[in-house]
Amino acid sequence: MLPVQMIYRGLRLNPEREALADGSVRLSYRELATRVDAIATYLQERFPEPQTRIGVCGHNNWYHVVMMLGIFASGHVWVPLNPRNSRAELTGIATAADLSLIAADDDFIPLFADSNCAMILMAGQARTGIESLTEICETHRGRRPADIAHLVDEIAAIKFTGGTTGNPKGVLQPYRAFMSCIASMLTTFGFNEHDRMLVVAPLTHGAGTFLMPILASGGSIVLVDGAKAPAISEVIIREGITASFMPPTLIYSLVDHAIATGLRYTQFKHLIYGAAPMPAARIRQAQEVFGPTVAAIYGQTEAPTMITAITASELADSANIESVGRPCPYNDVQVMGPDGTLLPAGQLGEVVVRGDLVMRGYLNRPDLTEQTIVDGWLHTGDLGLFDERGYLFLKDRLRDVIITGGFNVYPGDVEACLSTHPDVLNVAVIARPDDYWGQRVEAAVVLADGSKTTPEELVSFAKEALGSVRAPKAIHTLPSMPINPVGKVTRLNVLNAVEALERGEADASSLH
Template identity: 45%
Template structure:
């Protein structure tokens, strides 16, 4: 079964139920199907090729949602463009995937005006298609379940971005797995409080396929999120830890009625034990978490709110989900027993098809059928997974992946920089904050704020360093490798000294 069919089947069962609600409109399942079918016809008219790549980007909106669903319904490959990325990075993504059509909002259209690809306005374009193709029927999916549904980026580089090819089968597996783990049904109301280009997209079809409602808050700020929970009887929310912390702070200052909330799901970044306890104290026993990667989306493992209430599980990411095989592998490729640390490896229908046009990267990541996550972890005797460290250097800041090499490449282009290293440091607000250590060329000077602004302009604010440290030299090993662990330790020691 194709992923979009879960939505169409629910629309047949619940045509008059509300599917989407925003401050501007309320849309039933019947109305949403008509909009999606018309926009799918518009996309097909622009490019009738099966599996044509369609890039969709912009702020969260009903138009954005319809564009995503229409892309899936038309049998195309969805390429999400996150406006939080820097413009040069977005342009590289467009160049790399060569989409035949870009569906973007006004702000993103201005930023990508020089991309050389055909663009259609999310607002005016979709409304025009709704009038032009108002009598179109829902397309019948074709192709194979092994075909690609989406290309999502794990991070851009100054060379070639790495795009993950997620299949129809992986998406359908995500839907069924979320139903099993969270029990979504027609009474669920999901608040879209994370970007549609990011983690929130993995909840769209599980909620719509169950007959539930998607709700857009007036704005993505803590007060507005809590107001929406209270006003609309929200049952489920997905947020990165940083936003959860801000919501908890707002709740303590100005309490609202959140009794309808059953699931506050966090992912994309770890949450310290003390923060878990604080959230549970303020909002009740609603916190749950999932563990996944772009290469195996969202739900490799899951820890529900009842399990997270058990003190033994507070540092766990849960147990492997229904259709995913998760093991711990040793350095020699052997599978390790409970209690022993090794690399987390995954196989099953959730796993990606590979990296877009990067066969060597694919071969090094999927070996003998196992996806090598790069995460270090262990299982306890009860089968709960605990992540200990990441073998890769990816920094997870505010729920977003930040690749140090991306930032280092931008910093290295500044004429005053001789050498640099980018690393993550534990941070109460961000989970991990991006730090940069730099050494300068003889006789050169640069303001730290100028370096931060340089990265913001190129890669976006999420990937910009929160702090820059100017050093005489970077610590190195005997084989001249930069010791980022020593840099991190130095920052933490300085922080400890300052607080004592």
């Protein structure tokens, strides 16, 4: 089965139900399918050879969704392009992917001036010599693309992760990975025709994977782009939003706004977070604001979105608050030792996964593919352990182990400890070079408004819980955590922010 068939399932369930909302633009399932078919037909005519690679760079708008779904329906390959990347990075990705066409919103077209690639205009002012998505939808209206069932074993998308300067690393995601992800979402969360999914995180990343299961259920997608917490809050209330996927940083802003204004989102059924861990104190705040609806997923580009998941009812149990849940129904997830032995519950090792969710490999990188997929197992690079109940607890990335004085310290353990302090809203642990210890453990924290807790008190708090070896040698207070273009807090960004503050070169407005 192919992912785009989810649209046609929703069409059969209720052709006139609202499928997509983008401000004043409202598309029924019938109209959405008509536009997707038009784009797919155009792409098949322009590129008769299947699996042509097509890049898409846009805001969270209906043009972006229609273009992406049209590529799926055409049998070509979707290459998402994050507009927050630099022009040089995007040029490198376009070259590495050997793109035949780029569809972009008007304000992003200049990002590809160096790529010499054919363009399609999505949203924005018309440009001479560039076809527009709107025109294509009209000229090809009423036409259906050729059947692509024979491509079921082929590639649906190439997503680039890391190494975007110099040597981009493209992940080959097959149709089977998308279908495994969709099936796990439907099984785990039970979406239905009454769900209204807010897509506020970038479509190029995790949020985009939630389109298909919602459409398969006959529900509605509501798009928001670039809004701050007050505006997002208004959309949630006005549109009757019942579900959303967000990175923790976005949830924090909504929670803080809700607490400050007294708002509560009582209509929510699924507030799903991923891409980064969330401290226990913040999870409890989100549960207070959104109700018992907070769930979490764990995945990576190489095994998208749904390696494991924890439902809202499971996360309501305090024993599970630091867990990423149990393996999704269609994956085999294990913890492996350095010698390749699968480890029992309670033992720490690398998380490995196999099954339909796993990527085909890295684009033009057989060496890297062989290092990452060994005997069918995808090596995630994450350290974790299962408890006796089958819940997975992530400890850290393999490369994030801090070796201090000959002892291994896992930043995740230190972060978990500090996050239990009632004044700590966010925490990230970093390694700093040390002439005596080799590396020393330090932490950056964001404190609650009005907190009088000092860094010295937090060090003492950690020492009492972890001992002097694992406790941070220093703690730095930041006004907010720096995030990368995808909305993730990374240790490198935190380290740079700490060093800038020490040099007196950064203020609260320059940390993002």
